Amino acid sequence: MGNSPDLGVNLGRIKLRNPVLVASGTFGYGEEYSELIDLNKLGGVITKSITLQPEEGNSPPRLAETPAGLLNAIGLANPGLRAFCERSIPFLEQFDTRIVVSIAGEREDDYLRLSERLNHIKRIDGLEINISCPNIKGGLSFSQDPNKIFSLLKKLKRASEIPLIVKITPEAVSPVEIAQASKEGGAEAISLINTLIGMAIDVEEQKPLLANITGGLSGPAIKPVALRWVWEVSQNVDLPIIGMGGIMNPEDALEFVLAGAEAIAIGTANFVDPWTPLKVIEGIRKYLVRKNIKKFKDLVGKLHNRFSES
Amino acid sequence: MTLLYRNFLFEVLCWRRRASERSRENRVEIFKKDDIIWSMYLIEAPVLFNKEIINKHYLMGLFAPEVSQEAQPGQFIHLRCTEQYDPLLRRPFSIHKVRKDTLEILYKVTGRGTSLLSKKREGERINLLGPLGRGFKINLSFTSEIILIGGGIGVAPLYFLACRLRRFPLTVFIGAKTKEKILGKEDFMNQGLKVKIATEDGSEGFRGLVTDFFFSQFHSSIGAIYACGPVPMLKEISNFSLRHNIFCQVSLEQRMGCGIGVCQGCVIKGKDRYLRVCKEGPVFEAGEIDWSKISLQGR
Numbered sequence: 001m002g003n004s005p006d007l008g009v010n011l012g013r014i015k016l017r018n019p020v021l022v023a024s025g026t027f028g029y030g031e032e033y034s035e036l037i038d039l040n041k042l043g044g045v046i047t048k049s050i051t052l053q054p055e056e057g058n059s060p061p062r063l064a065e066t067p068a069g070l071l072n073a074i075g076l077a078n079p080g081l082r083a084f085c086e087r088s089i090p091f092l093e094q095f096d097t098r099i100v101v102s103i104a105g106e107r108e109d110d111y112l113r114l115s116e117r118l119n120h121i122k123r124i125d126g127l128e129i130n131i132s133c134p135n136i137k138g139g140l141s142f143s144q145d146p147n148k149i150f151s152l153l154k155k156l157k158r159a160s161e162i163p164l165i166v167k168i169t170p171e172a173v174s175p176v177e178i179a180q181a182s183k184e185g186g187a188e189a190i191s192l193i194n195t196l197i198g199m200a201i202d203v204e205e206q207k208p209l210l211a212n213i214t215g216g217l218s219g220p221a222i223k224p225v226a227l228r229w230v231w232e233v234s235q236n237v238d239l240p241i242i243g244m245g246g247i248m249n250p251e252d253a254l255e256f257v258l259a260g261a262e263a264i265a266i267g268t269a270n271f272v273d274p275w276t277p278l279k280v281i282e283g284i285r286k287y288l289v290r291k292n293i294k295k296f297k298d299l300v301g302k303l304h305n306r307f308s309e310s
Numbered sequence: 311m312t313l314l315y316r317n318f319l320f321e322v323l324c325w326r327r328r329a330s331e332r333s334r335e336n337r338v339e340i341f342k343k344d345d346i347i348w349s350m351y352l353i354e355a356p357v358l359f360n361k362e363i364i365n366k367h368y369l370m371g372l373f374a375p376e377v378s379q380e381a382q383p384g385q386f387i388h389l390r391c392t393e394q395y396d397p398l399l400r401r402p403f404s405i406h407k408v409r410k411d412t413l414e415i416l417y418k419v420t421g422r423g424t425s426l427l428s429k430k431r432e433g434e435r436i437n438l439l440g441p442l443g444r445g446f447k448i449n450l451s452f453t454s455e456i457i458l459i460g461g462g463i464g465v466a467p468l469y470f471l472a473c474r475l476r477r478f479p480l481t482v483f484i485g486a487k488t489k490e491k492i493l494g495k496e497d498f499m500n501q502g503l504k505v506k507i508a509t510e511d512g513s514e515g516f517r518g519l520v521t522d523f524f525f526s527q528f529h530s531s532i533g534a535i536y537a538c539g540p541v542p543m544l545k546e547i548s549n550f551s552l553r554h555n556i557f558c559q560v561s562l563e564q565r566m567g568c569g570i571g572v573c574q575g576c577v578i579k580g581k582d583r584y585l586r587v588c589k590e591g592p593v594f595e596a597g598e599i600d601w602s603k604i605s606l607q608g609r
Contacts, residue, residue: 028572036352036439036570048572056584063565063575068396070567077574077584220395248395271568272390272398273437274352 005288006295007281009043009262011240012188013163014126016043016098016263019296020253020281023191023244023267024049024102024128024167025074029088030095036274041281044098046191046265047088049130051104052113054080064200064209069221069246070268071198073212076104081117093123100126100165108152112159119160127162129153129187132169132194143172146181153185165242167191168233175229179237189240191265192233193226218268220246227259234260234301248276250283257284260301350442350570351376354435358412360428364491366419367463368428375411377440383471384445384561384593387415388569390437391423401427402566404467404538404592405441407497416466416493442569443592446471446536446559454479454533459547461485461520461539465494467561468538472503481506485520485539489513521546532556541604548596558596562587579603 007018021044027033029047039045057077064071078084084101092099101124103114111129118124131142131149142149149166156164166182168175170193179190195216200209208214226245234241243261246268247253253264269276284296293299351374358371377387388400401423407414419428430436446467456478458468465484472480481504486492488511498505507515508523516523521543528550537547538561551558564587567573571589578585579600585591590598 026568026573032568032570032572035350057574057577060577060579060584061565062577063567063573065397065399065565068398070398072567072573072575074574077577219398268398271573272395272400274439 005285005293006297007043007285007288009297009300011126011163011165011242011262014044014098014100014188018043018281019257019263019284020277021046021098021100021242021263021265022270022277023265024130026267026270029084030092031088033270033274034091034095037278039092039095039097042097042277043263043281044100044125045092045095046100046102046128047084047092048078049076049102049104050078050081050084050114051076052081052110054078054083059211061209061211062215064215066198066200066217067221069198069217069219070271071200071210071215071217072195073210073215075212081114085117085121089121089123098125099123100128102128102130102167104130108155111152112155115156115160115162119162124162126165126189127156127160128165128167128191129156130167130194132167132171143169143178145173146177149178150181150185153182153187157186163188165189165191167194168229169194169196170225170229171197176233176236179233179239183237183239187239189242189262190233190237191242191244192229192261193222193245196222196225218246220248220252222246223252223255227255230256230261231259231303235304247280248272250280250287253280253284254287254299257296257299258301258303260304262297262300349376349380350440352437352439353377355438357430357432357434357436359432360430362428363416364493367416367493368419369406369414369416370427370430371412371414372436372438373412374438374440377438378408378411378413381405381408381413381441381470382445383448383474384467384559385441385443386467386569386588386592387413387438387440388442388566389427389439391426397421397423397426399423399567400439400569402442402563402569402588402592404561405470406466407469407473416463416469418463439569443588444590446561446593447595448474449534449557454531456480457483457524457532457535459483459485459520459524459535459537459539459543460494461537461543462487462491463493464537464539464543464561466538468536469494469497471536472498472501476501476503480504483508483520483524485509485523485543487511519543521550525550528554534558537561545601545604548599548601551596559593560596560599561593562591562599564588564592 024046058075198217199214223246230243240262242263243256244265266277355372355374360370403415406416508520535558544560564576567575576587
C-alpha cells in the first residue's frame with residue numbers, strides 16, 4: 001500500500017473499506033447509479049427504506065426546491081420486501097461493497113417481521129432502522145420515546161443477527177437520549193441525521209408546494225444542524241456515528257469526521273452530482289496524505305481532543 | 311454487468327437496424343418493449359452557443375457526441391445550471407435538435423436555474439446527464455397523416471421528432487400567445503413541413519387555442535398525434551385522441567430530483583399506479599395517464 005493512508009473503519013461488526021456510504025432514499029437500490037459510478041468503490045450502500053408491503057407513496061407534487069435545500073414528501077414509496085429480495089438483493093450481491101438495508105414500518109411488528117425475513121440473507125451487512133421518516137403516519141413515533149426504541153431494539157436483536165443501525169432524527173424529543181437508548185438496546189451504530197421537517201408555499205397560487213404540505217428538508221441547508229448533532233451525540237454516547245446531512249464535497253465530509261462521525265453518507269448530493277461519493281473518497285484520501293495521517297480512524301472526533309479540557 | 315449491458319445494447323441496436331430495413335408494411339416498432347434504457351452519460355459538455363431567439367427564450371448548443379448519437383426524440387438531458395449549491399438541483403430539458411456531435415436545447419427562462427443557464431457563454435462547460443427517459447414511440451408502418459402539436463415552449467422536443475419522421479406525411483401545429491412568441495416555425499418550414507399556426511390574439515394564423523384549431527381541421531385519415539405543451543392542452547388532446555381512437559403520445563413536464571428514476575419525486579398519477587416522469591416518461595401514451603388527477607394549474 002506504500003504511502004496510501006488506511007481508510008478502513010468499523011461500525012461495530014460492520015467493516016467498511018472506506019468511510020463513505022450513500023444515504024437511504026437517495027440511491028434507490030443501486031441499479032440506476034451503477035451505470036454512472038462503480039459501486040465497488042463505495043464503503044457501502046444504504047438502500048431506500050423498504051416496508052413489508054409495496055407502498056405507492058404520497059400524492060404529487062412530492063418535491064420542492066428551497067434555498068440550498070430540497071424538501072421531499074415521497075412517503076416511503078418502495079416495491080416492498082418481496083420484490084426487494086427477488087430483484088435488488090441479487091443485483092447488489094454482484095458488488096464488493098457493504099449492503100445496509102433500511103427498513104421502515106408503522107408498528108413494532110412490522111420491523112420484527114422485516115428483520116426476521118432479511119436475517120436469512122447472508123450478504124446483508126447491516127439493517128438501518130428508519131424510525132424517523134417524517135412523511136408517513138406514525139413515522140416519527142419511535143423517535144419520541146427512548147423506552148420504545150429500547151424495547152424495539154431488544155426484540156430486533158432476538159429476531160436477527162444482522163448488526164443494527166438506528167437512524168435518528170433531530171425532530172426527536174432528545175436525539176441524545178434516543179442514541180443512548182439505541183446503544184443500550186444493542187445498536188452497533190447510529191445514522192445522524194434524517195431530514196428536518198419543513199414547508200414551502202407558492203405565493204401566487206396561495207398553496208403549499210408539496211401536496212403533503214410538509215416534507216423532509218435535506219441538502220446543504222441542513223448541514224450545520226446535522227454537524228451540531230453529530231458533535232453533541234458523539235460526546236455523550238459511545239457508539240459509532242454515520243454522519244449525514246447536506247454533504248456535498250470532501251470538506252463537508254471531513255467536518256463531520258472531525259466532529260465525531262466514524263463514517264459519512266452522501267444523500268441529496270447524489271441527485272446533484274452522482275460522482276460525489278467517489279470525489280469525497282478521493283478528497284479524504286488526499287487530505288490524509290497532506291496532513292500526514294496514516295489512518296483515517298485517527299481523524300475521527302479530533303475536535304473533541306481540543307475541547308475535552310474545557 | 312457492464313459487459314452484459316453492452317451486449318444487450320448491441321443486440322438492441324442490431325435489432326433496430328434490422329427493423330428499419332424491413333418493409334413499411336410490417337408493423338414494426340422501434341421500441342419493442344417499454345423498458346429499453348439507452349446508455350446514459352455524465353459529462354462536462356462545452357457550450358457552443360447560447361442565444362436569445364425571442365424574448366426570454368434561448369437556444370443553446372452543446373458539444374456532447376455520446377449523448378447526441380444515442381438520443382431519441384422525446385428524451386431529455388439533466389443540466390447543472392450552477393457549480394454552486396443554490397439553486398441546488400439539476401434542471402431537465404428536452405432535446406430540441408441533434409446534429410452529429412452536438413445537441414441543442416430550446417428553453418424558456420422561468421426561474422433562477424434557467425436564468426443562470428441563459429448567462430452561460432460559448433466555451434463554458436456544463437455538467438450534463440443524459441440522454442434520459444423514454445422518448446416518443448415511432449411506428450414505422452405509419453402511412454396516414456401524422457400530427458405534431460406544440461404549445462409555446464412545447465415545440466422543443468417536436469423538432470427532433472419531426473426530423474426523424476420526415477419521410478411520413480406530417481403536419482405541425484404551433485400555438486402561441488402572440489405572433490412574436492411563435493417558436494420553431496422557420497425550422498419546421500425549412501424541413502419542408504406543413505406548418506399551421508394558431509395565436510391566442512389572432513395576430514397570426516388561427517385566432518384562438520391551438521387545440522381548437524386542430525380539432526377544427528381534424529379528419530379521419532390522421533394516424534398519430536404527438537403533442538407537447540401546457541397540461542390543459544395535453545389533457546384536451548389526449549381525451550380527444552382517446553375518443554377518436556387515434557394513437558397519441560404526449561410529453562410531460564414535472565419538477566425533478568435525480569432524473570434517473572431513483573428518488574420517486576417526479577411522479578404523476580397513472581391509470582393504476584404512479585408513473586415517474588423521468589423514467590416511464592417524459593413521453594406517455596394518452597391512455598396511460600389518469601387525467602382527472604392531474605392538476606390543471608398552468609406552468
